[in-house]
Amino acid sequence: MTQETMNLSNSEVMEKTVTKKREWGMILASIPVIIFVIIGIIGPLLMDFDPQKTFTGSRLLPPGTVLEDGSTAWLGTDQVGRDVLSQIIYGTRISLLVALATVLIGGSIGVILGLISGYFGGLVDSVIMRIADIQLAFPAILLAILIAGVLGPSVTNVIITLSITRWVTFARVTRSATLTTKKKDFVDSARVLGVSNFKILLKYVFPMCISSVMVIVTVQLGLVIISEASLSFLGLGVPAAQPSWGYLIALGRDYINSAWWIATMPGIALAILVVSVGFLGDKLRDKLDTSLD
Template identity: 45%
Template structure:
């Protein structure tokens, strides 16, 4: 909002507004398409993972199915439509990605900000916890948690968030550490503004840029990790459609019926790559150190 007026008035900030090539919009567009498919796709395409039609099994992309329709992307070993699986899988991936990142973000930003702003004992303890947890291989911890309990969507979210929040905490702590030295924070303290209010009003808003950039990158990792868990068969219940499960279902047919594993794999890779690039773009624009510019 104010960024616009600043850009118009100050020659110092003007170069930031150079026209970016159209190509750089591609990642955002692709990710947007995925979100759209995840939101609307299941409404348009009906799919029941339990309903199997054995005469339609292992059909190549574009074949007619016994029901009269066309299996545009083929069918899997149990005669289930692959296009529908990819569309429903997109919804699962986005849902789990968003909720895991939201949970990690909430916990991480809160703990990181408290550690960085209040320092003292809280910081000493929290910073050590961050370091110790960071030394843990994230996917291994997720496998242990996901494997130890009954399969459910919530469990997968918790298992993935169990390590996801640390990155948020560390980044936020770093920003809070530098922000607490700013004169406007000192001024609020001299006025006697309570610590929680200072944190909420004078520190947290400035972490938004880097945290959003980080959330994007984290989203890609979570989607990948969820597919990994589902591939191993320890993540989601079998009734939930997931790219990881579809890929796992196709692994015995890789040589002859390649489409079963390959097509959801492509869907997964496209999303990961584009989210990753989008995250890098956001980091470049709102990453660390630029969080405090007027806006």
């Protein structure tokens, strides 16, 4: 075996090792997110407690307390006797629903506008990008507070509000990828053959943008979850009748010294989910970069 062959073999082994490490990294990063998704989907079906049912005789009980009916308040109760664990589980569903719907709606709008802007250019590009620049001049959370204050608190209005504030990122990333892709030889060949602009965008340009968009999706999911919690904390997000992590944290801030678990437990859940989504986004970016190489 020659030295060149040995070097080639060592290179292949190292490449396979790095690939396996990244695959395991993806799997490990996915586990916490999958757990939260499962909790959001089936968790409320398994709960014995109604998250809105109050027991004034069981107020401010610490985590692990056994109640009069024999059940256990694993994460304690709040100031009106509601079970904190059941509220967090129901709040998981709200946070995931808002995040997924917002990214789907706002992302779809942003991707479509980014494709149109980058591919056609000219006046269309100038108009779309100037609108995006104007919106970027306002802090996203302040714009969300303004819109939510006008629309009022509801899950639907939160999704609409956050979709309006999030489309810009998708549009700019998609436009950048489109500008690069439309200069490729296969796109020029499609034009010469008479393929319509719509088919070129759908069949040739959009698939080349997917990797960039998927990375942005994971980043935006975490940001949307935080934004929803912020709006609910301020009383502008999900109504009080529907448990939300931000609303739970707001309720517990007045009891942080005497009943720390009311605000701390949903805060921990929020932090774990956001960090897990961000970590998954980093691993996804590494994997997509490797596949593109």
